[in-house]
Amino acid sequence: MYNDNDNLITSDSVSIDTAPHPDGSVPTKANGKRIRLLSYNIQVGIGSTSYREYITTAWKHVLPHAQIYENLNKIARAIRGFDIVALQEMDAGSIRSSFINQAEFLAKHAGFPFWYHQTNRKIAKFTKHSNGILSKFKPSDIIDYKLPGFIPGRGAMAVRYGHGDNPLILLILHLALSKRARAKQLEFISEIVNCYEHVIVMGDLNCQPESPELRYLINNTNLCEPIHGLKTFPSWRPVKRIDHILASPSIEIYDVHVLDHLFSDHLPIAMEIQLPSELELAA
Numbered sequence: 001m002y003n004d005n006d007n008l009i010t011s012d013s014v015s016i017d018t019a020p021h022p023d024g025s026v027p028t029k030a031n032g033k034r035i036r037l038l039s040y041n042i043q044v045g046i047g048s049t050s051y052r053e054y055i056t057t058a059w060k061h062v063l064p065h066a067q068i069y070e071n072l073n074k075i076a077r078a079i080r081g082f083d084i085v086a087l088q089e090m091d092a093g094s095i096r097s098s099f100i101n102q103a104e105f106l107a108k109h110a111g112f113p114f115w116y117h118q119t120n121r122k123i124a125k126f127t128k129h130s131n132g133i134l135s136k137f138k139p140s141d142i143i144d145y146k147l148p149g150f151i152p153g154r155g156a157m158a159v160r161y162g163h164g165d166n167p168l169i170l171l172i173l174h175l176a177l178s179k180r181a182r183a184k185q186l187e188f189i190s191e192i193v194n195c196y197e198h199v200i201v202m203g204d205l206n207c208q209p210e211s212p213e214l215r216y217l218i219n220n221t222n223l224c225e226p227i228h229g230l231k232t233f234p235s236w237r238p239v240k241r242i243d244h245i246l247a248s249p250s251i252e253i254y255d256v257h258v259l260d261h262l263f264s265d266h267l268p269i270a271m272e273i274q275l276p277s278e279l280e281l282a283a
Contacts, residue, residue, distance in 0.1 A: 033275065034254060035083040035137075039202040039245055040268035041174070044091050045071040045102065048265040049236050062126045064098045072102060074263045076109035079134070082270070085112070086202040087132035088174040089264075092117045094128045103132035112136055113283070118144045120174075121153030131157050131172050131203075137281035140167065147173075148188055149181040156185075158192060161281045168279050169196045173203035182206060183213040193221040193248075198279060201246040204266065208241045218246070226253040232267040245271045 045068040046060045060068075079085050087106070091097035107115035112134035121129040133142070141160040146152075159170040171189060175182045182205070193199050201223060207214050209228050217223060223246040231238035238258070243266055247253060252274040259268045275281070 034272055035275065035281070036081065037084050037086070037200065037202065037245060037271045037273065038079055038082040038259075038268050039086045039088075039172075039204075039243055040075070040079065041088040041204040041243060041264060041266035042075055042102070043089050043264040043266065044068075044096065045075070045263075046265075047071045047263050048234070049262060051234070060096065062096050062123075064096055068097065071263050072100075072105055073109060074261075076106050078259065078261045078263065078268070079106065080110040083136045084170065085110075085134040086170070086172040087130075087134065088172070088204045089266075090117065090130050090132050092119045092128040092130040092132075094122075095126045097128075103130070103134065106132075107134050110134065114138050116142050116157070116159075118155050118157045118172075120146070120155035129153065131155060131174055133157060133159055133170070133172060135159075136283075137161060138283055145188075145192075147175070147185045149176050149185060150178060151176070151181070154181070154185065156189060156192075162279055166197060166278065168198045168200070168275065168281070169193075171199065171201045171203075173201065173205060175204070175206045177206055179207070179211075179213065182211075183216065186213050186217045190217050190220045193217075193223060197248060198250050198276060199223065199248045200251065200273075201244070203244070204242060205244050206242050209244075214244075222248055224249065226271070227256040230256065230258050230269060232258055232269055234265050235262050235267045236265075238267060243267070243269045245269055247271075247273065250276050 090102040093101040103115045103117040114135040117130045117132040119130045143158040145156040147154040157172040161168040232243040233240040255272040
Protein backbone atom coordinates (compact mmCIF):
# COMPACT_ATOMS: atom_id res chain seq x y z
CA MET A 1 0.00 0.00 0.00
CA TYR A 2 3.03 2.27 -0.06
CA ASN A 3 3.59 4.56 -3.01
CA ASP A 4 7.10 4.44 -4.40
CA ASN A 5 7.02 8.00 -5.71
CA ASP A 6 8.42 9.98 -2.77
CA ASN A 7 7.82 13.24 -4.60
CA LEU A 8 4.10 12.60 -4.84
CA ILE A 9 3.19 11.49 -1.36
CA THR A 10 4.43 10.13 1.94
CA SER A 11 2.80 7.44 4.01
CA ASP A 12 3.21 5.89 7.43
CA SER A 13 2.04 2.59 8.85
CA VAL A 14 0.43 3.15 12.23
CA SER A 15 -0.77 1.28 15.29
CA ILE A 16 -4.44 0.92 16.16
CA ASP A 17 -5.90 2.12 19.44
CA THR A 18 -8.39 0.00 21.33
CA ALA A 19 -11.28 1.28 23.41
CA PRO A 20 -13.03 -1.03 25.88
CA HIS A 21 -16.60 -2.16 25.25
CA PRO A 22 -18.93 -0.36 27.68
CA ASP A 23 -20.87 -3.60 28.17
CA GLY A 24 -17.87 -5.92 28.06
CA SER A 25 -19.12 -7.66 24.90
CA VAL A 26 -16.85 -8.94 22.13
CA PRO A 27 -17.64 -8.35 18.45
CA THR A 28 -18.07 -11.42 16.29
CA LYS A 29 -16.36 -12.15 13.01
CA ALA A 30 -17.95 -10.89 9.81
CA ASN A 31 -17.44 -13.40 7.04
CA GLY A 32 -19.69 -12.97 4.03
CA LYS A 33 -22.12 -11.13 6.29
CA ARG A 34 -23.80 -7.76 6.21
CA ILE A 35 -22.14 -4.85 7.97
CA ARG A 36 -23.25 -1.26 8.40
CA LEU A 37 -21.04 1.66 7.40
CA LEU A 38 -21.38 5.36 8.16
CA SER A 39 -19.48 8.39 6.89
CA TYR A 40 -19.86 11.58 8.92
CA ASN A 41 -18.29 15.02 8.83
CA ILE A 42 -18.96 15.98 12.46
CA GLN A 43 -17.82 19.66 12.23
CA VAL A 44 -15.75 19.25 15.42
CA GLY A 45 -19.00 18.97 17.41
CA ILE A 46 -19.99 22.57 16.68
CA GLY A 47 -23.40 21.73 15.24
CA SER A 48 -24.22 24.73 13.01
CA THR A 49 -27.90 25.18 12.13
CA SER A 50 -27.72 28.13 9.71
CA TYR A 51 -25.28 29.93 7.43
CA ARG A 52 -25.36 32.87 9.84
CA GLU A 53 -23.68 30.73 12.49
CA TYR A 54 -20.56 30.37 10.34
CA ILE A 55 -19.93 34.01 11.30
CA THR A 56 -21.56 34.33 14.73
CA THR A 57 -19.99 31.12 16.09
CA ALA A 58 -16.72 31.19 14.16
CA TRP A 59 -14.87 31.41 17.47
CA LYS A 60 -15.88 27.81 18.21
CA HIS A 61 -13.35 26.65 15.61
CA VAL A 62 -10.51 27.75 17.90
CA LEU A 63 -11.98 28.01 21.41
CA PRO A 64 -13.88 25.48 23.57
CA HIS A 65 -17.63 25.72 24.17
CA ALA A 66 -20.01 23.95 26.53
CA GLN A 67 -22.31 22.62 23.78
CA ILE A 68 -19.58 20.39 22.38
CA TYR A 69 -20.15 17.70 25.05
CA GLU A 70 -23.89 17.58 24.37
CA ASN A 71 -23.31 17.36 20.62
CA LEU A 72 -20.70 14.61 20.93
CA ASN A 73 -23.01 12.58 23.16
CA LYS A 74 -25.81 12.96 20.59
CA ILE A 75 -23.46 11.84 17.84
CA ALA A 76 -22.38 8.84 19.95
CA ARG A 77 -26.02 7.77 20.37
CA ALA A 78 -26.65 8.19 16.64
CA ILE A 79 -23.71 6.07 15.49
CA ARG A 80 -23.73 3.20 18.00
CA GLY A 81 -25.72 0.88 15.70
CA PHE A 82 -23.07 0.90 12.96
CA ASP A 83 -20.09 -1.40 12.52
CA ILE A 84 -17.58 1.02 10.98
CA VAL A 85 -17.76 4.81 11.12
CA ALA A 86 -15.54 7.13 9.07
CA LEU A 87 -15.14 10.55 10.68
CA GLN A 88 -14.09 13.77 9.02
CA GLU A 89 -13.49 17.21 10.51
CA MET A 90 -12.86 15.94 14.00
CA ASP A 91 -10.35 17.18 16.57
CA ALA A 92 -7.71 14.91 18.08
CA GLY A 93 -7.31 16.90 21.32
CA SER A 94 -6.63 20.63 21.35
CA ILE A 95 -7.87 23.80 23.04
CA ARG A 96 -11.05 23.98 20.96
CA SER A 97 -12.05 20.43 21.97
CA SER A 98 -11.03 20.93 25.61
CA PHE A 99 -8.13 18.55 24.81
CA ILE A 100 -10.56 15.69 24.15
CA ASN A 101 -9.65 13.31 21.35
CA GLN A 102 -13.05 13.15 19.71
CA ALA A 103 -12.42 9.77 18.06
CA GLU A 104 -11.56 8.25 21.43
CA PHE A 105 -14.55 9.96 23.09
CA LEU A 106 -16.99 8.63 20.48
CA ALA A 107 -15.43 5.16 20.53
CA LYS A 108 -15.89 4.85 24.29
CA HIS A 109 -19.39 6.33 24.40
CA ALA A 110 -20.73 4.48 21.35
CA GLY A 111 -19.16 1.08 22.00
CA PHE A 112 -16.45 0.81 19.35
CA PRO A 113 -13.47 -1.24 20.57
CA PHE A 114 -11.10 0.03 17.86
CA TRP A 115 -10.37 3.61 16.86
CA TYR A 116 -7.68 5.69 15.23
CA HIS A 117 -7.19 9.33 14.22
CA GLN A 118 -5.11 10.94 11.49
CA THR A 119 -4.15 14.56 12.18
CA ASN A 120 -3.61 16.53 8.99
CA ARG A 121 -3.53 20.16 10.11
CA LYS A 122 -2.33 21.40 13.48
CA ILE A 123 -2.39 25.07 14.53
CA ALA A 124 -0.33 25.43 17.70
CA LYS A 125 -2.42 24.14 20.61
CA PHE A 126 -5.67 25.49 19.20
CA THR A 127 -6.66 22.82 16.65
CA LYS A 128 -5.78 19.28 15.58
CA HIS A 129 -7.86 18.89 12.42
CA SER A 130 -8.20 15.15 11.81
CA ASN A 131 -9.89 12.22 10.11
CA GLY A 132 -10.86 9.21 12.20
CA ILE A 133 -12.22 5.69 12.18
CA LEU A 134 -14.33 3.83 14.73
CA SER A 135 -14.64 0.08 14.21
CA LYS A 136 -16.19 -2.96 15.82
CA PHE A 137 -13.76 -5.12 13.88
CA LYS A 138 -9.99 -4.98 14.20
CA PRO A 139 -8.12 -3.52 11.22
CA SER A 140 -5.01 -5.46 10.27
CA ASP A 141 -3.26 -2.22 9.31
CA ILE A 142 -3.84 1.50 8.84
CA ILE A 143 -1.72 3.71 6.62
CA ASP A 144 -1.74 7.51 6.66
CA TYR A 145 -1.33 9.31 3.35
CA LYS A 146 -0.69 13.02 2.94
CA LEU A 147 -2.65 14.08 -0.11
CA PRO A 148 -1.16 16.36 -2.77
CA GLY A 149 -2.48 19.90 -2.89
CA PHE A 150 -1.58 23.56 -3.08
CA ILE A 151 -2.23 24.08 0.64
CA PRO A 152 -0.95 21.33 2.99
CA GLY A 153 -3.32 19.72 5.45
CA ARG A 154 -5.39 17.11 3.63
CA GLY A 155 -4.96 13.39 4.19
CA ALA A 156 -6.39 9.95 3.50
CA MET A 157 -6.55 6.91 5.76
CA ALA A 158 -6.22 3.48 4.16
CA VAL A 159 -7.76 0.99 6.60
CA ARG A 160 -7.04 -2.65 5.82
CA TYR A 161 -9.18 -5.55 7.02
CA GLY A 162 -8.05 -9.13 6.57
CA HIS A 163 -4.70 -10.67 5.80
CA GLY A 164 -3.12 -12.00 2.66
CA ASP A 165 -3.26 -10.64 -0.87
CA ASN A 166 -6.98 -9.90 -1.11
CA PRO A 167 -8.04 -7.63 1.77
CA LEU A 168 -10.86 -5.15 2.18
CA ILE A 169 -9.53 -1.58 1.91
CA LEU A 170 -11.44 1.40 3.31
CA LEU A 171 -10.21 4.80 2.14
CA ILE A 172 -11.37 7.67 4.36
CA LEU A 173 -11.05 11.11 2.75
CA HIS A 174 -11.71 14.77 3.37
CA LEU A 175 -10.79 16.51 0.14
CA ALA A 176 -9.78 20.09 -0.60
CA LEU A 177 -12.11 22.98 -1.41
CA SER A 178 -10.15 23.77 -4.59
CA LYS A 179 -11.28 21.94 -7.72
CA ARG A 180 -7.69 21.69 -9.04
CA ALA A 181 -6.47 20.24 -5.73
CA ARG A 182 -9.32 17.72 -5.61
CA ALA A 183 -8.45 16.58 -9.12
CA LYS A 184 -4.86 15.86 -8.05
CA GLN A 185 -6.05 14.14 -4.88
CA LEU A 186 -8.53 11.86 -6.65
CA GLU A 187 -5.96 11.05 -9.32
CA PHE A 188 -3.69 9.80 -6.55
CA ILE A 189 -6.53 7.94 -4.79
CA SER A 190 -7.40 6.15 -8.03
CA GLU A 191 -3.88 4.64 -8.06
CA ILE A 192 -4.46 3.12 -4.63
CA VAL A 193 -7.94 1.87 -5.53
CA ASN A 194 -6.63 0.06 -8.59
CA CYS A 195 -4.26 -2.02 -6.46
CA TYR A 196 -7.12 -3.92 -4.80
CA GLU A 197 -10.25 -5.83 -5.67
CA HIS A 198 -12.38 -4.90 -2.64
CA VAL A 199 -12.37 -1.16 -1.92
CA ILE A 200 -14.73 1.31 -0.27
CA VAL A 201 -14.14 5.07 -0.46
CA MET A 202 -15.90 7.12 2.22
CA GLY A 203 -15.85 10.77 3.12
CA ASP A 204 -16.50 14.43 2.53
CA LEU A 205 -15.25 14.79 -1.05
CA ASN A 206 -16.36 18.43 -1.38
CA CYS A 207 -17.69 17.75 -4.88
CA GLN A 208 -20.90 16.48 -6.40
CA PRO A 209 -21.36 13.27 -8.46
CA GLU A 210 -21.29 15.07 -11.82
CA SER A 211 -18.07 16.96 -11.07
CA PRO A 212 -15.15 16.23 -13.46
CA GLU A 213 -12.87 15.17 -10.62
CA LEU A 214 -15.30 12.60 -9.20
CA ARG A 215 -16.13 11.37 -12.69
CA TYR A 216 -12.39 10.85 -13.19
CA LEU A 217 -12.23 8.60 -10.12
CA ILE A 218 -15.21 6.53 -11.24
CA ASN A 219 -14.10 6.32 -14.89
CA ASN A 220 -10.54 5.28 -13.99
CA THR A 221 -11.40 2.68 -11.34
CA ASN A 222 -14.08 0.04 -10.92
CA LEU A 223 -15.76 2.05 -8.15
CA CYS A 224 -19.42 2.94 -8.40
CA GLU A 225 -21.76 5.12 -6.39
CA PRO A 226 -24.85 2.96 -5.74
CA ILE A 227 -27.32 5.82 -5.29
CA HIS A 228 -27.05 9.34 -6.69
CA GLY A 229 -28.81 12.39 -5.37
CA LEU A 230 -28.26 11.91 -1.64
CA LYS A 231 -28.06 15.48 -0.36
CA THR A 232 -26.04 16.03 2.81
CA PHE A 233 -25.06 19.72 2.96
CA PRO A 234 -26.00 21.96 4.65
CA SER A 235 -27.70 19.77 7.22
CA TRP A 236 -30.53 22.21 7.98
CA ARG A 237 -31.54 22.46 4.29
CA PRO A 238 -29.50 19.99 2.24
CA VAL A 239 -28.99 20.91 -1.40
CA LYS A 240 -25.48 19.59 -2.14
CA ARG A 241 -24.27 15.99 -2.63
CA ILE A 242 -20.71 16.20 -1.36
CA ASP A 243 -20.54 13.28 1.11
CA HIS A 244 -20.10 9.94 -0.61
CA ILE A 245 -19.60 6.20 -0.18
CA LEU A 246 -18.33 4.40 -3.28
CA ALA A 247 -17.65 0.68 -3.54
CA SER A 248 -16.08 -1.95 -5.78
CA PRO A 249 -18.53 -4.22 -7.69
CA SER A 250 -17.38 -7.21 -5.60
CA ILE A 251 -19.21 -5.68 -2.61
CA GLU A 252 -22.96 -6.18 -2.58
CA ILE A 253 -24.95 -3.10 -1.56
CA TYR A 254 -28.26 -3.46 0.24
CA ASP A 255 -29.08 0.06 1.35
CA VAL A 256 -27.75 3.61 1.14
CA HIS A 257 -29.43 6.54 2.84
CA VAL A 258 -28.85 9.83 4.61
CA LEU A 259 -29.61 10.16 8.32
CA ASP A 260 -31.55 13.20 9.48
CA HIS A 261 -29.25 14.14 12.38
CA LEU A 262 -28.66 17.87 12.89
CA PHE A 263 -25.53 17.60 15.04
CA SER A 264 -23.20 19.03 12.36
CA ASP A 265 -23.41 21.13 9.21
CA HIS A 266 -23.28 17.83 7.28
CA LEU A 267 -25.71 14.93 7.42
CA PRO A 268 -24.20 11.44 7.78
CA ILE A 269 -24.49 8.95 4.93
CA ALA A 270 -25.04 5.27 5.72
CA MET A 271 -24.57 2.10 3.70
CA GLU A 272 -25.31 -1.56 4.41
CA ILE A 273 -23.11 -4.03 2.54
CA GLN A 274 -22.45 -7.73 2.26
CA LEU A 275 -18.84 -8.82 2.14
CA PRO A 276 -17.58 -11.42 -0.32
CA SER A 277 -17.38 -14.81 1.38
CA GLU A 278 -13.56 -14.91 1.23
CA LEU A 279 -13.26 -11.73 3.32
CA GLU A 280 -13.19 -12.00 7.09
CA LEU A 281 -13.36 -9.11 9.54
CA ALA A 282 -12.33 -10.25 12.98
CA ALA A 283 -12.33 -8.86 16.51
